[in-house]
Amino acid sequence: MPGSGQSNDRRLGLKASQEVVVVAISVVLFVVFSATLNNFLSQGNIIAILKNVSILGTLAVGMGFVVVGRGIDLTMVAVMVVGVAFSIWISTWGIDFTLAVICGAILVAAIGLFTGVMVAIAEVPPIFATLAIASSVYGSGRIVFASDVLYAPPDIAWLKFVGNGSVLGIPMSVVIFGAVAALMGLFLRKTRFGRLVYATGDNPNAARTTGLPTRPIIVTQYVISALIAFTAGIIMTGLVTGIDTRLYNSSLIYDVLLVVVLGGIGLSGGQGGVRNVIAGTILVGILTNGMTILNFSYTSQNLIKSVILLGALAIDAIINPRDEQTSQSGDI
Amino acid sequence: MKLFKKCLLAGMTALAFLGAAQVASAQETDQVGRAAYIDGVKGKKVIFVPISQGMDLNQAWVMVWQRHAARYGFTLEVRDPNGDTNAGIRAMQGAIAEKPDLIIVQNPDVQTYARLLKQAQAAGIKVLQVNMQSATQTDSYVGNDWIEMGRLEMGELAKHCTGPNAVSHKVVWLAGVQTGAANIYMRTGIDEVLKANPELQLVSDQPADYISEKARQITETVLQQHPDLCGIMGIWDNAEVGAGAAVAAAGKQDQVTIVTNGAGAATGCESIKNGLLDVIFNFNAPIQGEIAAQQISELLQHPDRKAGSEKTIFFGPITRVDKTNATGRNCWKPEDIK
Numbered sequence: 147m148p149g150s151g152q153s154n155d156r157r158l159g160l161k162a163s164q165e166v167v168v169v170a171i172s173v174v175l176f177v178v179f180s181a182t183l184n185n186f187l188s189q190g191n192i193i194a195i196l197k198n199v200s201i202l203g204t205l206a207v208g209m210g211f212v213v214v215g216r217g218i219d220l221t222m223v224a225v226m227v228v229g230v231a232f233s234i235w236i237s238t239w240g241i242d243f244t245l246a247v248i249c250g251a252i253l254v255a256a257i258g259l260f261t262g263v264m265v266a267i268a269e270v271p272p273i274f275a276t277l278a279i280a281s282s283v284y285g286s287g288r289i290v291f292a293s294d295v296l297y298a299p300p301d302i303a304w305l306k307f308v309g310n311g312s313v314l315g316i317p318m319s320v321v322i323f324g325a326v327a328a329l330m331g332l333f334l335r336k337t338r339f340g341r342l343v344y345a346t347g348d349n350p351n352a353a354r355t356t357g358l359p360t361r362p363i364i365v366t367q368y369v370i371s372a373l374i375a376f377t378a379g380i381i382m383t384g385l386v387t388g389i390d391t392r393l394y395n396s397s398l399i400y401d402v403l404l405v406v407v408l409g410g411i412g413l414s415g416g417q418g419g420v421r422n423v424i425a426g427t428i429l430v431g432i433l434t435n436g437m438t439i440l441n442f443s444y445t446s447q448n449l450i451k452s453v454i455l456l457g458a459l460a461i462d463a464i465i466n467p468r469d470e471q472t473s474q475s476g477d478i
Numbered sequence: 479m480k481l482f483k484k485c486l487l488a489g490m491t492a493l494a495f496l497g498a499a500q501v502a503s504a505q506e507t508d509q510v511g512r513a514a515y516i517d518g519v520k521g522k523k524v525i526f527v528p529i530s531q532g533m534d535l536n537q538a539w540v541m542v543w544q545r546h547a548a549r550y551g552f553t554l555e556v557r558d559p560n561g562d563t564n565a566g567i568r569a570m571q572g573a574i575a576e577k578p579d580l581i582i583v584q585n586p587d588v589q590t591y592a593r594l595l596k597q598a599q600a601a602g603i604k605v606l607q608v609n610m611q612s613a614t615q616t617d618s619y620v621g622n623d624w625i626e627m628g629r630l631e632m633g634e635l636a637k638h639c640t641g642p643n644a645v646s647h648k649v650v651w652l653a654g655v656q657t658g659a660a661n662i663y664m665r666t667g668i669d670e671v672l673k674a675n676p677e678l679q680l681v682s683d684q685p686a687d688y689i690s691e692k693a694r695q696i697t698e699t700v701l702q703q704h705p706d707l708c709g710i711m712g713i714w715d716n717a718e719v720g721a722g723a724a725v726a727a728a729g730k731q732d733q734v735t736i737v738t739n740g741a742g743a744a745t746g747c748e749s750i751k752n753g754l755l756d757v758i759f760n761f762n763a764p765i766q767g768e769i770a771a772q773q774i775s776e777l778l779q780h781p782d783r784k785a786g787s788e789k790t791i792f793f794g795p796i797t798r799v800d801k802t803n804a805t806g807r808n809c810w811k812p813e814d815i816k
Contacts, residue, residue, distance in 0.1 A: 184703065191702040198695040288560070292812075294532030295690075295716045297745055300752055310727050317727075386690040386720040387754065392532065393689065395561045438699045444656055444685045 164410035164462040165418075165425050171458055172429040179436040186439065193317060199431035200319040201378050201385075203423065205398075206405040207323075207330050208374030210423040213406055214334065215367050216347040216415025217272040221261055222375040223399045224280040227391040228287035229254035229372075230379035234296040234389065243302050251376055257283060258372030262365030284394045297388035308384030319381045326374060331420035343367065348416025405430055408458060429458075518779035520551035523578040527569045529586050529610065530561040534716070534812075535741035535763040536584070539608065541815045542767030543582075543774065552579075552778060563590055570594045574601060580777050582770070585610040587657035599786035604777045608770055609761075611659040615789050617777060620770040622739075622761050623793040624660050628667025630759050630796065631737045635709035636675045638735045645733050646706040647677045652693050652721055653685040654713040661685075664713065686712070690720030697724035707734050715740030715749060715758050722754025742799070747809035750801055758799045760808055764815050766794040 180187040205222055212219040233250030237243045257279070264275040298305055311318045334340035345353045346360045354360045383389050409426030411418030433454060437447045524547070528536050540556055547554040557573060559565035563586050570591055573581050581603055585591050588611065595614040598605050609621030635649045651668060654661050672678055682700045686693035693712065701707055701724060710725070712718035718738040725734045735756050740746040741763035749755045769792050799808045 188702060191699070194698045194702050198698060201691065288532065292532070292537065293534065294530065295534075295745070297748065300748070309723065382691055386694050386723045387749075387752070388690065388716075388719065390689055390691070390716070392530070392561060393691070396687070396689065434695075435699055438682070438684060438696055439703050441682050441684065443683075 164408075164458075165422050167458055167461050167465070168408055168410065168425045168429050171454065172425070172432055175429070175432050175436060179432065179439075183436065183439050186436070191435070193315075193320070195428075195431045195435045196320045196323075197317050198435065199427050200317075200323040201382050202398075202401060202405060202430065203427040204323045204326050204378040204381065205375060205402045206409075206423045206427055207327050207420060208371035208378075209402050210406045210409075210411050210418065210420065211330055211334070211343070211374075212272075212367050212371045213411050213413060214347050214415060214418060215343045215364060216350060217265060217364065217367060218276060218403070218413070219261070219368060219371045220273065220276040220399055221257065221280040221283060222371060222402060223396075224284040224287075224394050225254055225257055225372045226375040226379035226382075227389055227393050228283050229257075229376045230383050230389045231287055231291050231296045231391050234298050234383075235291055237299060243299050243305070247380065251373065254372045254376040255369050258369035259365060261372070262368035265368065266361040266364035280394075280399075284391070287391060291391065294392045295388055295390050298383050300387070305380075305384050308381060309387070310384075319385060322377065322381055326377060327420050327424060330374075334419055339363070339366075344416055346415075401430070404455065408455060429454075515775070515779060516550060518781075519775060522552040522580070522778045523576075524552060524554045524580045524582060524774060524778075525573040525576065525578045526554060526556045526582040526584075527566060527573060528556065528558055528584045529566070531556060531558040532560070533741075534743040534745070535609065535761075535766070537812055538741060538743075538763035538810065538815055539767040539770060541812065542764055543771055546771045546774065550775075552774075561586075563587075566590065567594070570598075574598045574603060577601065577603060579781070580604045580606060580774060582606045582608060582774070583612070584608050585612040585659060587655065588613045588659050588662060589657065602785050604785045606770065606773050606777060609660075609766065611663075617786060617788065618773045618790050618792070620773055620792045621766065621794060622660070622796070624663035625667040625670075626793075627660075627739055627759060627761075627796065628664030629671055630667075630798070631664070631711040631739065632668045632671035632678075634737045634757055634759075634798075635711055635735060636671055636678060639708035640675050640677055644708055646704070646708045647679045648681045648704050648707050648709075649678055650682045650697070650700055650707065650710045651680060652696060652710060652712040652718065653683065654688050654717070656685050660713060668711075681707070686717050686720070688714050688717045690717050690723075692720065693717045694720030694724045697721040698727070701725070701728050701730065701734075705730075709735040709737065712736070712738035714738065715743075715746040715755060719749050719754045722749065722752075726754065739796075742797075742808055742810055744809040744811045747799070747804035750799065750804045756800060760797045760799045762795055762797065762807070762810075764810055769794055 185191055208222060209219055229250045232253055233246040236249060237246035261276060261279050264270050265272045308318050313321050334343065342358055342363050345358055346363050350360055379389060405426035406423060407413060409422030411422050433451060437450060543554050557569040559569050566586060567590065574594065574597055581598055583591060583605060585607060592613045595605055595612050595616055599616060605616035607616055607619045611619055638644065639647050639649055672680060681704050684696045686696055697710065710721050712721060715738050718736060722736055725731055725736065731753050737757045738755060739759040739761060742760040746758050750758065797808060
């Protein structure tokens with residue numbers, strides 16, 4: 147697993163273990179569901195699990211990227227719904243939808259740039275900066291669009307392909323999630339920029355003192371996470387023919403954060419990677435799928451989900467007790 | 479000269495008569511009761527606390543009410559909590575403190591505002607509930623007969639999913655928010671139909687939270703378990719397009735019947751034409767808004783009547799809309815109402 151240096155051995159151990167715990171729980175659930183539920187192990191259901199977590203997973207890859215750099219991006223859901231809604235809105239003026247999507251991407255990148263500048267240069271703590279920006283972005287969208295639900299034009303071939311197409315039997319939404327995750331994994335592990343993100347996240351002051359361009363790195367992170375959020379929004383629009391801006395009011399952003407933390411990317415930054423995000427995403431996917439098949443009520447689903455997630459964190463805390471050094475950098 | 483004087487006199491007399499006639503005719507054409515009506519509603523203050531103004535039905539209602547308010551001189555203020563229950567409670571408390579003549583409320587669930595509505599009535603404020611009821615009954619409720627709605631939707635599925643030609647007897651209920659009035663009462667109607675048709679098999683009962691992507695995910699999972707699924711019923715057309723997308727992705731549009739309800743907006747008709755939905759029980763939000771406007775006038779005209787002393791209920795129209803009649807007034811656009 148990628149880390150920022152040799153001094154991180156202890157943290158590497160902690161993170162790997164949490165990931166192992168999560169993977170182990172996923173495997174146990176998978177075996178139990180496969181043994182007890184009809185059709186759980188079918189190819190169709192496995193694809194359905196992946197398809198159902200593709201949006202959550204894509205968002206979590208973007209969030210993980212920011213968290214590795216010791217940031218947090220609570221604007222992701224707001225940027226996702228408003229970016230796509232903006233594209234659909236301007237396409238109703240008669241602008242070609244593809245061009246409208248490009249305009250939406252530019253808008254989203256600009257929002258990401260602004261967030262990055264607020265965090266990196268104005269030095270507003272990321273949790274407050276992104277919380278405030280999320281609210282303003284959603285609020286502006288809410289005023290401009292009037293309706294919560296915006297439908298994309300019905301005859302856009304590529305958008306239909308994103309929603310219903312498949313490559314080698316794998317749905318496009320999963321392919322896009324896989325591609326975003328793979329690109330991010332390679333980027334973090336193989337490029338110099340990726341290593342700099344770890345360095346910045348591990349110890350921003352040391353990184354800066356050694357002459358690393360920490361501010362541009364942080365700004366770039368927020369731009370990329372905004373664009374990834376936009377990509378997730380396009381997947382959603384392809385899947386359900388429109389975008390529902392009320393998602394901003396749902397617990398989606400916390401689910402995204404949960405997947406990241408659960409997978410083992412510490413909020414203190416500098417540790418973890420895409421593999422952790424995938425581990426967390428798959429656990430949530432298996433759990434939700436099994437409970438939907440079992441037709442558990444909403445309340446009991448939430449209860450079981452919280453208990454299992456809390457259990458994962460508790461097991462990790464027992465296996466890897468925190469000492470002064472590991473807790474020094476602290477959670478938020 | 480004499481002739482001129484005579485003419486002048488005649489002219490003046492004629493004018494005087496004409497004037498008198500005009501005064502008389504003005505008195506005769508004053509519509510009976512109109513002055514009293516305008517006097518009753520003019521300058522009154524109405525506050526509306528919705529669930530969220532972003533929904534199509536809310537936009538239709540407020541457009542209709544604003545038109546009435548502008549024409550007859552009462553004020554309508556919308557305090558939009560935008561789906562946030564806590565903000566809604568604050569909006570309600572604020573509204574009660576301002577002592578308006580009437581509060582209109584769309585309840586997010588049956589409990590949250592129950593005590594606040596009692597407080598409002600005790601403070602002498604009349605309360606009109608629209609479409610989503612509270613456990614507390616107030617002066618008036620205008621909206622859907624949700625039990626009937628549940629009966630109609632499950633009844634529609636019973637037509638397709640019982641008997642020897644049905645693909646199976648398996649049906650799904652994609653709920654909204656489980657504590658909401660629509661959900662609770664629809665469930666009563668559903669249970670009645672299920673009892674009358676014991677062969678119907680309810681294989682999944684999950685809330686999609688009025689969100690299309692969630693409806694899509696549940697439907698996709700359920701279709702894996704029950705590839706021979708016969709029907710799906712839901713609670714809002716804008717959410718069930720997600721179920722339609724999952725059914726379309728599985729290539730089962732001919733097999734699975736999707737029934738839902740909606741405000742009757744053109745977007746719902748588009749979804750029927752795209753094959754994402756089969757039947758929408760359309761409760762025509764603009765007409766609902768007009769019925770509520772009648773109630774607003776009624777409640778404002780009788781300030782002497784004590785708040786909560788008379789309780790009335792008005793159920794709005796429900797039209798079954800499918801491919802054959804997804805046109806005209808069954809598919810309104812916001813600009814049509816203005």
